[in-house]
Amino acid sequence: MAGPTGTYGGRSAQERRAERRERFLRAALDQFGDRPGYRSASVAALCEAAGLSTRQFYEEFRNLEEVLAQLHLLVNDWTEQAVVQALTGAAGLAFDQRMATVLRAYVTAATADPRRLRIAFVEIIGVSEELERQRLVRRSRWVELIVTEAEAAAARGEVAPRDYRIAATAFIGAVNGLLHDWTAGQFQASLDQVVDELAALLRGAVRPPDRD
Known part of the structure; x- marks a missing residue:
């Protein structure tokens, strides 16, 4: 043997x-x-x-929670790979076009399989402190991506330089909530409509109205 x-x-x-x-x-x-x-x-x-x-x-x-934790990481990895590929393909584009391309890649990958969406946005919630930390860590990576892209756009003079972290955090929360409700059938919309709405939200987040 x-x-x-x-x-x-x-x-x-x-x-x-x-x-x-x-x-x-x-x-x-x-x-x-x-x-x-x-x-x-x-x-x-x-x-x-x-x-x-x-x-x-x-x-x-060790247990089922460890399986869920591994699945959550895999689901995020699959979506992240799609976004990284989109970023590579959007090199040289203006910020608005680049972000629209990335958002389409994210939405398409995140919603392609309803099971993955449920793992990422439903089943992971409220299981344990350990899984909540994991969820927030992975969420912070999406926030960092938005911050990095906005800061690069500011360096190119496309948007005004400022601290984008709060805006990016709020935007990622809006993305997750919108995708959850969309796939749950809370409203009817096409992929193009969802991407266009998210792109408009992002533009508003990085270009807030002037204050008196």
Whole structure:
């Protein structure tokens, strides 16, 4: 018999563990992102959906919260990759055009799969202090992106220089709320309408009206 670091069926122990972990995460995306939802899920049901044993589950995760935490990071990573690609493609564009391109990439990636959206904006809320810290850390990365882009635009003379952090934080909150309500069917709108509305909000955030 091969040792724990040997090969079996042409795959290493690390490759087999990675495959098991991926199967658990795929099953959890269905279980947490659709029905029954994270709060009604169980280890036994998740293992059955993944076609794996509870022993294998506890070899990979401490509990269901750790699975949710990993899914939340993955969902954010997928969206972030789409945004980074859009930023690269929008190099050299003016701030308004650049942000419109980024917003379209973000909205498209974030809402492409309702399960991912539910993980990011619904199931993660109120689970534990640890997951709340993780959520805020990942949210702060989106705030930093807006701040960085606004400051670069200010350096180019496209917008007035100022502290953009409050405006960026408020904008990200508005984005998350809008996407949640849109995908939940609270109002009817096309992708273009949602992107246009968010772009207008961002323009207003970085170019506030003059005060007397």
